[in-house]
Amino acid sequence: MLSRTTLGIAAAGAGICFIGYCFYFDRKRRSDPDFKTKLKERRKRSRQQKSRNGSSTLPDLTNPEALQRFFLQEVQKGEEFLAMGDIEEGVEHLSNAVAVCGQPQQLLQVLQQTLPPQVFALLVQKLPSVGARLAAAGGGASESRPSDGVVVDETVD
Template sequence: MISKSTFSIAAAGAGLCFLGYCIYFDHKRRSDPKFKQKLREKRKKARTEKSTKSSTPFPDLSNPEAMQKFFLQEVQQGEELLATGDIEGGVEHLSNAVAVCGQPQQLLQVLQQTLPPQVFQLLIQKLPSVSQRLVGSAAQSMPTSAGLAEDDIE
């Protein structure tokens, strides 16, 4: 039978060996000449994936039914994501809903009363970029064959 002290010494030794192993390989990884380059590429790839993932396509702005369906869908998705703890995703969907809403000021007042202040602040910060995306998608969907060049549209 192994005594308690022998067992605790063996456990401490195993812990130190594991810690040494971690330190050695972390040092080896960080001293790699291409470590920073690989890290930057990985972060850039993650950022681009996130930005393309979060770009929800807007529906046809001339179709009121599609706009209403999109609005309700975005509000629902935003609430679900906020409830699960995905703040950024929830804010993204809620900002899409505010951008296509017929009465955005009233919706913002309701959201200000129901959302925590930090989340509402993120929503306010997100609105300009979403509005630009909405205007961009509206400009792309407009027919330019009616005698107007793209440069003529202001």
């Protein structure tokens, strides 16, 4: 019985020491004159890295092989992310694929039949912003692409 009490007191003492060290370390860290600047720089780098990784780089819109490679890559990435359960990222990649597709109406019909209705609705909502980004990146070269003003029948059987 005595050893259990002693063990409990030792564990409580170690816990109190650990919490005290955490408070000491946090106060020391926050009192550092460069703490706020370092924190701002770290957050800025994180945001930049996230934005770079989040958006796919668009290919040369005048090169058909690059467009085809980009299209296949985006469809594959979209399917992979959807399979992993990351719907937002999957929709992002699929909308990129629809934006560069030569026949977006047929692709959208296939996607409407294969994707769940909620995911397809997100895809349709995302298309105008991706079309605008594609138009801005292409400098007007995407005007021949019909994906900018895609009209889709959202009725699901």
